[in-house]
Amino acid sequence: MNLKEKIRVIPDFPEKGIRFKDITTLLQDAGSFHHAIDELADYVRGRQADVIVGPEARGFVIAAPLAYALGKGFVPVRKKGKLPAETVSMGYELEYGKDILEMHKDAIRPGQRVVIADDLLATGGTTLTAIKLVEKLGGIVVGVAFLIELTYLNGREKLSGYDVLSLVQY
Ligand SMILES: O=P(O)(O)OC[C@H]1O[C@H](OP(=O)(O)OP(=O)(O)O)[C@H](O)[C@@H]1O
Numbered sequence: 001m002n003l004k005e006k007i008r009v010i011p012d013f014p015e016k017g018i019r020f021k022d023i024t025t026l027l028q029d030a031g032s033f034h035h036a037i038d039e040l041a042d043y044v045r046g047r048q049a050d051v052i053v054g055p056e057a058r059g060f061v062i063a064a065p066l067a068y069a070l071g072k073g074f075v076p077v078r079k080k081g082k083l084p085a086e087t088v089s090m091g092y093e094l095e096y097g098k099d100i101l102e103m104h105k106d107a108i109r110p111g112q113r114v115v116i117a118d119d120l121l122a123t124g125g126t127t128l129t130a131i132k133l134v135e136k137l138g139g140i141v142v143g144v145a146f147l148i149e150l151t152y153l154n155g156r157e158k159l160s161g162y163d164v165l166s167l168v169q170y
């Protein structure tokens with residue numbers, strides 16, 4: 001199945017010069033969505049993860065069904081001010097703009113094996129921040145899984161030392 005042909009590329013969104021990879025066209029196609037989650041699930045099984053962590057918002061669309069398919073728990077990473085209980089937080093930069101990410105302090109138990117899943121790897125800023133938050137809580141990041149990787153932004157270099165999988169590359 002060709003997942004790439006289901007992803008729509010929108011030029012100059014959200015700002016000039018960015019070629020935005022729109023996954024809504026893939027998600028609305030039941031077979032492609034199912035196939036993508038199944039492929040990612042095969043990878044995560046091999047990493048023997050206890051829990052799947054996903055960053056807001058598009059990461060939820062990948063990480064939550066992945067966790068469900070594997071019978072594992074799902075833990076959200078959210079932008080500042082959205083999580084109600086006590087959090088750990090960290091600032092980061094991405095392809096366009098910057099923000100602060102947070103996780104609940106009690107979301108990960110020390111020693112738990114964690115896979116971080118997201119729709120897209122660009123600069124790697126989001127994922128590296130999520131990794132640092134998980135590690136702050138004592139989790140062990142055993143893998144990171146993406147639907148899409150923008151290889152021209154070298155995010156994989158930022159994640160050196162971690163096991164990285166992507167299903168579609170640009
Ligand atoms: O590798 P990076 O340079 O960090 O970029 C990748 C991140 O950017 C996008 O999320 P975004 O922050 O745009 O938020 P959204 O999912 O809420 O649209 C995407 O879903 C990744 O999480």
Ligand SMILES: Nc1ncnc2[nH]cnc12
Nearest residue numbers: 018019020021095120122
């Ligand atoms: N080019 C891009 N397309 C879609 N999501 C992104 N997040 C960061 N860069 C992106």
